[in-house]
Amino acid sequence: MMFKRFTDKVVLITGAGSGLGRATAIQLAAEGAKLSLVDKNMETLHETKGQILENSPDIQIIVLTADVTNEEHVKGYVDNTIREYGKIDGFFNNAGIAGGNAPTAEYDSGLFSKLIDVNLNGVFYGLKYVLEIMKKQGEGYIVNTASVAGIRGILNKPGYVAAKHGVVGLTKAAAIEYAEFGISVNGIAPGPIATNMLIGNFKSMNSEDWEALAKKHAEGIPAKRLGKPEEVARLVAFLLSGEAAFINGVVIPIDGGQGASQYTRKVE
Structure with a gap:
């Protein structure tokens, strides 16, 4: 029987319609949480909700569409969550996109700006409005989704790397600013996790044989496999629980040992 830490x-x-957001929503529902799920795509949100209710039919869930690059939309999803539940105990600030592959001098300027807008500005807007609520409450737990690309360089991904380094900086800044108010702000730095976003990236690099590319990529990880979304979800659940109350301002890699290597193999 699962321990109900979130009753x-x-x-x-955010980003609850797929990937790490969906896996975390399923994990937290199993632990008794009341959920406010946000995504740009209502169809995928309802898929997430349906999967949760199959196994946890008594869980309270609201679904909200929002574009995280729009500050008013972000304020709206926070306001709607408070209107429904009256509080926000935990916030998984997760929505993001992958972007294309090219060296910095050849990278599309518009795509670079879009990555900064979604992956960095969207995280900032979420912090801006949720921190205000948690400060009034005198308690709260926040997890921002960074990436291993936020703690080291990645070949041919300058926009993604820049945005995720920014997320790491925001995490540390907010942590020291709000710790005295009973708020913990941490981040996760996933390595290659078998989500639709990662698979889509492999397909963009080699559409004819993306599975071989994924296998080759996994060979460069000490664990010799890609991570599973549910493995990330369990880490997020811990950081959002009271068990992590004295952990603050850290960004935790979850990468199968990849960050412990001296170098990252180039994937063709």
Whole structure:
């Protein structure tokens, strides 16, 4: 029987329509959380909700569409969550996109700006409005989704790397600013996790044989495999729980040992 760490707790998740957001929503629902799920795509949000209710039919869930690059939309999903539940105990600030592959001098300027807008500005807007609520409450737990690309360089991904380094900086800044108010702000730095976003990236690099590319990529990881979304979800759940109350301002890699290597193999 799963330990119900989140009974009567309200957790807000962005990017909940797929990938790490969906896996975390499923994990937290199994632990009793009341959920506010946000994504740009209502169809995928309802898929997430349906999967949750199959196994946890009594869980309270609201689904909200929002574009995280629009500050008013972000304020709206926070306001709607408060209107429904009256509080926000945990926030998985997760929505993001992958972007294309090219060296810095050849990278598309518009795509670079879009990555900064979604992956960095969207995280900032979420922090801006959720921190205000948690400060009034005198308690709260936030997890921002960074990446291993936020703690080292990645070949041919300058926009993604720049945005995720920014997320790491925001995490540390907010942590020291709000710790005295009972708020913990941490980040996760996933390595290659078998989500639709990663698979889509492999397909963009080699559409004819993306599975071989994925296998070759996994060979460069000490664990010799890609990570699973549910493995990330369990880490997020821990950081959003009271068990992590004295962990603050850290960004935790979850990468199968990849960050412990001296170098990262180039994937053709």
